[in-house]
Amino acid sequence: MIRRHTDEVGVLAEIFSSFQGEGPLVGKRQVFVRTAGCNLSCSYCDSPRFRREAKFCEVLSPPASGPLRRADNPVTASWAMKEVLGLWGRGSHSVSITGGEPLCQPDFAAALASGCAAEGLPVYFETNGSSASRFRRLIPWIDFAAVDIKLQSHHSCPPDRWSRLFENEISCIDGASRAGVATIAKTVILDATTPEEIERLCHRLEGLEMTLVLQPASGRGKPGPEKLILLHQAASELLGDVVVIPQAHKMMGVL
Numbered sequence: 145m146i147r148r149h150t151d152e153v154g155v156l157a158e159i160f161s162s163f164q165g166e167g168p169l170v171g172k173r174q175v176f177v178r179t180a181g182c183n184l185s186c187s188y189c190d191s192p193r194f195r196r197e198a199k200f201c202e203v204l205s206p207p208a209s210g211p212l213r214r215a216d217n218p219v220t221a222s223w224a225m226k227e228v229l230g231l232w233g234r235g236s237h238s239v240s241i242t243g244g245e246p247l248c249q250p251d252f253a254a255a256l257a258s259g260c261a262a263e264g265l266p267v268y269f270e271t272n273g274s275s276a277s278r279f280r281r282l283i284p285w286i287d288f289a290a291v292d293i294k295l296q297s298h299h300s301c302p303p304d305r306w307s308r309l310f311e312n313e314i315s316c317i318d319g320a321s322r323a324g325v326a327t328i329a330k331t332v333i334l335d336a337t338t339p340e341e342i343e344r345l346c347h348r349l350e351g352l353e354m355t356l357v358l359q360p361a362s363g364r365g366k367p368g369p370e371k372l373i374l375l376h377q378a379a380s381e382l383l384g385d386v387v388v389i390p391q392a393h394k395m396m397g398v399l
Contacts, residue, residue: 153252155179157179159204161174161205172238174239175232177256179241179249179253182243238266241256254285266288267285269288283323289316289325294331295337295345317349317354327352327355334366343378343382358379362394
């Protein structure tokens with residue numbers, strides 16, 4: 145287990161308070177800590193600027209309204225925790241550690257997660273699951289795990305790397321589920337997504353305690369309602385908890 149290091153440094157893009165816009169916790173108030181840098185390049189990415197490292201971390205306040213201040217990167221975990229505690233308030237549900245991709249900075253992510261746990265703040269960890277070994281080290285401090293599963297049609301990585309990526313994602317979901325973490329497996333649905341892709345995924349998820357979220361793409365490649373019903377039916381043949389949830393924060397006009 146990684147010990148809590150408040151002086152651990154990392155690269156953040158922004159810290160802000162808003163509403164969770166994806167998955168079963170949609171509408172819950174969270175403090176978001178967004179890391180900068182990602183190791184994948186999904187065709188549907190809606191935040192490409194966070195794929196790269198950021199020069200500054202911006203703290204956005206009042207909630208979701210605009211920049212309050214910014215700090216030069218890298219920042220310390222102790223600095224980030226002070227900002228998180230400053231944004232935490234009545235009605236806050238959890239701290240979302242998201243990206244970019246937090247697993248690209250595993251020690252810093254662990255310092256953030258353990259810091260939240262030490263303060264009694266539930267941790268919602270959102271990841272592409274590309275490293276099961278790194279993810280397992282964080283499980284002791286995670287209350288909610290949202291693992292984004294990349295299908296072959298997402299073109300997230302070169303074709304010869306996809307199988308390894310997929311196996312790591314499944315291993316993350318398996319590890320979180322077995323550890324008693326509230327586990328969310330999410331996959332983005334494109335118009336090109338096939339029932340066969342969803343069936344292969346669901347066969348691997350059978351028997352695990354988790355919710356499968358089919359999230360329709362909101363931009364290029366957006367699926368129609370017939371496709372969503374078809375894929376939901378295919379998934380429901382194998383799994384008991386399957387939901388279709390779009391990106392609600394875009395509808396609300398918040399971060």
